Amino acid sequence: MPDHALFDLGPTVLQHGATVPNLRLAYKTYGTLNADRSNLLLYPTSYGAQHYDTQWLIGAGRVLDPTDWFIVIPNMFTNGLSTSPSTLPEPFGHGRFPVFTHWDNVHAQKRLVREVFGVDRIALIYGWSMGGQQALHWGALFPAMVERICAVCTSARTSPHNKVFLEGVRATLTADAAWTGSHFRDRPVTGLRAMGRVYAGWAMSQAFYRDELWRGAGFSSLEDWLVRSWEGNFLRRSGDDLLASLDTWYRSDISDNPVHGGDLDAALGAITARSIIMPSTTDLYFTAVDSERETARMPNAEFRPIVSDWGHRAGNPNLNPDDEAVLRRAVADLLAG
Numbered sequence: 140m141p142d143h144a145l146f147d148l149g150p151t152v153l154q155h156g157a158t159v160p161n162l163r164l165a166y167k168t169y170g171t172l173n174a175d176r177s178n179l180l181l182y183p184t185s186y187g188a189q190h191y192d193t194q195w196l197i198g199a200g201r202v203l204d205p206t207d208w209f210i211v212i213p214n215m216f217t218n219g220l221s222t223s224p225s226t227l228p229e230p231f232g233h234g235r236f237p238v239f240t241h242w243d244n245v246h247a248q249k250r251l252v253r254e255v256f257g258v259d260r261i262a263l264i265y266g267w268s269m270g271g272q273q274a275l276h277w278g279a280l281f282p283a284m285v286e287r288i289c290a291v292c293t294s295a296r297t298s299p300h301n302k303v304f305l306e307g308v309r310a311t312l313t314a315d316a317a318w319t320g321s322h323f324r325d326r327p328v329t330g331l332r333a334m335g336r337v338y339a340g341w342a343m344s345q346a347f348y349r350d351e352l353w354r355g356a357g358f359s360s361l362e363d364w365l366v367r368s369w370e371g372n373f374l375r376r377s378g379d380d381l382l383a384s385l386d387t388w389y390r391s392d393i394s395d396n397p398v399h400g401g402d403l404d405a406a407l408g409a410i411t412a413r414s415i416i417m418p419s420t421t422d423l424y425f426t427a428v429d430s431e432r433e434t435a436r437m438p439n440a441e442f443r444p445i446v447s448d449w450g451h452r453a454g455n456p457n458l459n460p461d462d463e464a465v466l467r468r469a470v471a472d473l474l475a476g
Contacts, residue, residue: 143167143190143220146251154396157237159227164247165220166190166213169197170205176257180208181248181264183273184215185455186384187376193270195457202466203265208474211256213248215269217383221247224322224379234321236379239387241276242396248273249281260284263473264412267291267454268425269384272391278410279393287473288414291445291466292425292454295433296392296403301424304341305389311337312378327378334381335369344421344450352448356458407436413476414440415469419453443469 143165151162167190172179180203184193190212196202203210214220216239224236231237252258261284266274271293278285279295294301315330317323347353353364373381393399394406414437418430427444434442447453447462456462 143214146247146255148247148250151243151247153237154240154242155238159222159231159237162216162247163222163226164213164216164251166211166251167194169194169203169210169212170208172209172256172258177260177262178208179252179256179258179261180210181252181261181274181277182210182212183244183248183264183266183270184212184218185266185268185270186388187218187373187381189214189218189220193267193455196463196466202463202470208262209256211252213244213251215244215273215384215387216247217380217387219377219380223377224383225377232322234319236322236383238390239383240390240395241273241387241393242280244273244387245276245280248277249284252284260286263287263289263470265289265291265470266293268293268451269388269391271454272297272388272393275410276391276393278412278414279406280396280398280409282409282411285412287476288410288412288440289417289466289470289473290414291417292419292422292451294391294425294429295407296394297389298424298426298429300426302389304424305385308334308337309382309385312381315378317378323378328374330378331373331376331381332370335371335373336365338373339365339369341423342451344423344448346421346448347450350448404436407433408438410437411439413473415443415473416440417443417445417454417466417469419445419447419450421448421453422451425451 146164148162217223264274271290312330312334315327317325317327358364394403399406416434418427445453453462
């Protein structure tokens, strides 16, 4: 039985013009909303992840503590729980998939927060990777609704180098024999396994592999790490959903909308929430240099890099308690301010 709720948004026109007759947002909550509705924390999901994969950091003494805070995980469109290629009825099948953007994600989340929970002011938005992209979209599009942001290993606009990485992942997955040119006719097992191995080289740092840090995470060999952690991660998902999520990531840009008209400086300047921006010093695609440049253009943001050999996964350290402690401190500092 599903452990989450579904918010029916009804007929919805997406940013790129497609109308979805019944757009659905899957979400899960943790903790209790207080009487004055001032303790809601929003925690959007990341690439290929569902709330099952990211809820590990919610708990007493963890990064997000539901003892005093009401935590909501909205599942991103295309992740297989919220509306996605794999869940859409005809006529959207067989390659006729609509384009989903973070504009679509955050507008749906805004409706969820207001219409389901009656909240007009969010205490904190916490996001890693694509979740951080959504957090920054929130800050740029709805600044009056956001008090604080913790954005981890992410970007306000997908960089050219990051797009090259995404093109490589896309090419790897679509090299599977099941790819028709617009969709997968069958489950692309070979492509998903290959995608996992390519991704593993980008997601972790050179030092991670040189020092065999996977051993401390419970893996017996490099091959064990690649098969169980990386092939296994993507084999759980629909190939069409993963491609649609890649497209959302590729297009991510907090200024690409009618509010900011492509002016990234204006969009970054609109983020008035007290923010901590946390790249990993060894992230190979959301680089600390790119993140520092964006943070400098935000009026109320602190640049606080995570010094770690875990690459991009320093921002989702379910296997690394040292990096988790860094994230826990940042959130505590924000919420105490």
